[in-house]
Amino acid sequence: LAAPEVLTRCRRLVQPALQEAVGRLHPWVSEMAAYSFGWCEVGGAPAVASGGKGVRQALALLGAEAAGAPGRAGVPAAVAVELVHVFSLLHDDIMDGDPARRGRPTVWKAYGTGPAVLAGDALFALAVETLAGAGSDAVRLLSAALSDLVRGQADDLLFATRPWTGPERVRPEEYRAMAEHKTGALLGCAAALGALLGGAPPATVAALDRAGRHLGVAFQIVDDVLGIWGDPLVTGKPVHGDLRERKKTFPVLAALDSPTSAAARLARLLGSDGPLREMADLVEECGG
Numbered sequence: 001l002a003a004p005e006v007l008t009r010c011r012r013l014v015q016p017a018l019q020e021a022v023g024r025l026h027p028w029v030s031e032m033a034a035y036s037f038g039w040c041e042v043g044g045a046p047a048v049a050s051g052g053k054g055v056r057q058a059l060a061l062l063g064a065e066a067a068g069a070p071g072r073a074g075v076p077a078a079v080a081v082e083l084v085h086v087f088s089l090l091h092d093d094i095m096d097g098d099p100a101r102r103g104r105p106t107v108w109k110a111y112g113t114g115p116a117v118l119a120g121d122a123l124f125a126l127a128v129e130t131l132a133g134a135g136s137d138a139v140r141l142l143s144a145a146l147s148d149l150v151r152g153q154a155d156d157l158l159f160a161t162r163p164w165t166g167p168e169r170v171r172p173e174e175y176r177a178m179a180e181h182k183t184g185a186l187l188g189c190a191a192a193l194g195a196l197l198g199g200a201p202p203a204t205v206a207a208l209d210r211a212g213r214h215l216g217v218a219f220q221i222v223d224d225v226l227g228i229w230g231d232p233l234v235t236g237k238p239v240h241g242d243l244r245e246r247k248k249t250f251p252v253l254a255a256l257d258s259p260t261s262a263a264a265r266l267a268r269l270l271g272s273d274g275p276l277r278e279m280a281d282l283v284e285e286c287g288g
């Protein structure tokens, strides 16, 4: 199966359980949660067909299949990780003050900050509730990933206060650790939880967790690259938002860490307008 087909197949299995869970929330909170998944229209912001790529839910089902079980054995894991994912995006958008996600206003923009915090809390609680029936090992795996998410987010927020250059600068290996926690932990947890529910032995569960973490670091770097060079119609984010907000994304950090400042030289050679030029300007402005 090509990757998008895998994602579609997994979404079909998970979506009914996810909608059933969200439907059990307080009606107002449930509406905000449905909006955060892109399922409903609010204030003229259209429903989003896919409601996100669904990478984490797919990893959970594939983890179950890797354990020799049918994908449906991983559904509770898929629901839990997708709920945590959307919760973390929702709170991240509040922390960063980001106005748009998945091509529409963020939840705090559409409903206000207080209600959006509450909607995030509800998704978080629902995730824990969903996994509670799967046993203490499952809850332990999820809790470890949650702590890592907080660790990664804390480092990411602190990176903003660090200088671009000099001995206090953010080094690529620090970025790597941040990305493993912020993004890799949940991808690893998704695959590991799916395998656990599929009856895999502990060594397989641990191996899938590690593999998902590596995948997550690569995923975060691609996310950063798309934040600079991606098509805003596809990424759903404003044009060059990350550059304008001076975010310490991997391409800029890597360019600044290079003594020859390769990106700046390349952009000068190309003499181009657009994101490469903007990135070069940022690198030069930072003294790279």
Ligand code: GRG
Pocket: 051, 052, 053, 054, 055, 088, 089, 091, 092, 102, 145, 146, 147, 149, 150, 153, 182, 183, 219, 220, 223
């Ligand atoms: C877990 C208690 C607890 C707190 C969370 C807010 C926070 C702390 C962490 C934020 C983590 C974060 C926003 C990571 C970014 C991960 C990332 C690359 C998101 C984009 O994922 P996609 O591309 O998004 O899969 P779609 O829209 O396709 O679902």
